[in-house]
Amino acid sequence: MSAQTEVAASRYLYGTDDGLAWQKFPGKAYVATWDVNVYNANARKARRPPYSRSSFTPLLGYDVKVEGPRPHTDQDATAPFLPGLATDSASAATALATGFKTDSGNISWLSGDPPDGELVTIAEEYRAKTGAGIGVISTVPFDHATPAAFVSHNTSRNSYYTGRRGYKGLGIADEIILRVKPDVVIGGGHPLLDNPDFNPKTGYISEALYLGLKTSPDYLLVERTAGGNGGRAVIEGAAAAFRAGKKLFGLFGGKGGNFEVPLAEDSPGSPLVKPATEENPSLAEATLAALDYLGRNPDGFFLVVEQGDIDWTNHDNDFRGMIGCVDDLDEAVRAATAFVDCPGDALDWTNTVLLVTADHATGGLFLDRGKRLGPGDLPRQDPRIADPENSPVAGSDRGIASNGTGLKTPVYSSLNMFPDEEVVYGTAGHTNELVDLAVAGAAVRYFMKYRGTWYPGLVLDNTQINAALREALGLSALGRRAARGS
Numbered sequence: 190m191s192a193q194t195e196v197a198a199s200r201y202l203y204g205t206d207d208g209l210a211w212q213k214f215p216g217k218a219y220v221a222t223w224d225v226n227v228y229n230a231n232a233r234k235a236r237r238p239p240y241s242r243s244s245f246t247p248l249l250g251y252d253v254k255v256e257g258p259r260p261h262t263d264q265d266a267t268a269p270f271l272p273g274l275a276t277d278s279a280s281a282a283t284a285l286a287t288g289f290k291t292d293s294g295n296i297s298w299l300s301g302d303p304p305d306g307e308l309v310t311i312a313e314e315y316r317a318k319t320g321a322g323i324g325v326i327s328t329v330p331f332d333h334a335t336p337a338a339f340v341s342h343n344t345s346r347n348s349y350y351t352g353r354r355g356y357k358g359l360g361i362a363d364e365i366i367l368r369v370k371p372d373v374v375i376g377g378g379h380p381l382l383d384n385p386d387f388n389p390k391t392g393y394i395s396e397a398l399y400l401g402l403k404t405s406p407d408y409l410l411v412e413r414t415a416g417g418n419g420g421r422a423v424i425e426g427a428a429a430a431f432r433a434g435k436k437l438f439g440l441f442g443g444k445g446g447n448f449e450v451p452l453a454e455d456s457p458g459s460p461l462v463k464p465a466t467e468e469n470p471s472l473a474e475a476t477l478a479a480l481d482y483l484g485r486n487p488d489g490f491f492l493v494v495e496q497g498d499i500d501w502t503n504h505d506n507d508f509r510g511m512i513g514c515v516d517d518l519d520e521a522v523r524a525a526t527a528f529v530d531c532p533g534d535a536l537d538w539t540n541t542v543l544l545v546t547a548d549h550a551t552g553g554l555f556l557d558r559g560k561r562l563g564p565g566d567l568p569r570q571d572p573r574i575a576d577p578e579n580s581p582v583a584g585s586d587r588g589i590a591s592n593g594t595g596l597k598t599p600v601y602s603s604l605n606m607f608p609d610e611e612v613v614y615g616t617a618g619h620t621n622e623l624v625d626l627a628v629a630g631a632a633v634r635y636f637m638k639y640r641g642t643w644y645p646g647l648v649l650d651n652t653q654i655n656a657a658l659r660e661a662l663g664l665s666a667l668g669r670r671a672a673r674g675s
């Protein structure tokens with residue numbers, strides 16, 4: 190979720206640039222998201238040694254002078270942000286979950302894939318130390334990179350389950366369900382929609398794991414049903430699981446594994462986002478179910494909530510879908526904020542930290558300053574013209590060149606085009622640009638003190654988010670690499 194993604198959604202939903210729930214949070218910073226692959230590519234170019242944890246130069250990962258001291262916006266920029274290689278979700282989430290920079294594709298595993306490279310995550314460590322509950326939620330498959338990095342360990346994000354494409358090791362889903370056993374897991378990847386034949390070449394969960402969940406002594410399984418209301422089911426499931434002394438597993442999603450994307454309507458003056466189906470919970474409903482369950486733990490909790498379809502829609506350059514997904518996140522953050530605000534329980538802002546950030550930016554979205562969209566206003570969005578002579582770019586490069594930079598949009602395969610050029614995408618991939626961090630709660634100070642330490646200005650590193658969280662949770666400072674189970 191790039192800064193421009195946030196601004197675009199805020200303009201659609203509220204008519205202002207800062208109307209999203211977290212944009213009002215007191216703690217603000219910008220985050221560098223590079224991983225070891227990005228660093229090493231830049232180091233090679235600069236004839237410097239490759240990344241080493243004991244000796245590295247943060248500015249080789251993100252060069253503030255070249256790439257800018259703050260996220261790219263239409264106020265100070267003239268074209269999509271494109272420079273360089275970028276992190277993937279696995280290494281970015283590993284940085285947040287463990288405080289370690291690693292290689293693209295690694296799920297809480299050390300760079301270079303040593304056999305003993307498993308990294309204990311902050312969720313695991315917090316639970317082991319305090320008895321806190323832990324949970325992960327995603328609108329993409331529950332064992333996709335971002336949730337996985339908090340509750341599993343693997344040298345490849347693609348090792349979704351044992352037996353997939355001949356993978357013989359412990360799969361990510363197997364590890365989550367049978368070994369780490371978070372108290373709450375809610376996400377996509379339902380096999381009956383995504384992979385009903387349990388074809389071992391694809392999918393996110395094996396037949397054995399799925400059948401095991403149905404009769405699990407650990408989990409109460411709530412799953413998507415035809416014609417059912419997923420939000421109600423998961424909220425009732427949370428209460429039922431707690432009563433039964435079980436953990437909560439919510440298995441949803443559609444074809445492709447992710448939740449169907451909420452639909453933003455083009456209705457100038459009256460923004461309107463409709464769920465694509467009631468069969469999946471909204472992110473707010475999933476969050477409330479998890480908070481209801483985890484909030485009953487007297488030792489506290491650690492919950493990761495991902496609106497993973499913001500990334501997926503940005504990969505597709507699907508502006509309309511992206512707006513629906515950011516709205517879904519906005520509603521979830523409002524629900525979480527209200528949950529903390531709610532009087533009469535032990536939870537308040539002195540003992541709770543709520544942070545909103547992105548693991549990285551995707552799509553290089555750029556909004557044309559001269560063609561500002563109002564509330565409820567969507568640009569004309571056409572599916573890609575399947576004509577190889579017509580270069581498949583998102584937006585035309587005319588819109589960019591007219592801003593006087595001479596930059597051209599690179600040709601790449603985009604699924605959507607915007608003929609009126611209110612919005613321009615620069616890539617179907619990830620970018621290395623800074624992303625926003627917003628923090629609420631008394632722990633704000635733990636985060637803000639890192640600004641300006643590795644990079645000038647308001648920038649901090651994604652591994653420093655882990656360091657701040659550790660301090661806020663009363664965990665010892667990093668450095669130590671704890672082996673699993675010790």
Ligand SMILES: [Zn+2]
Pocket residue numbers: 278500501504551619
């Ligand atoms: Zn992505």
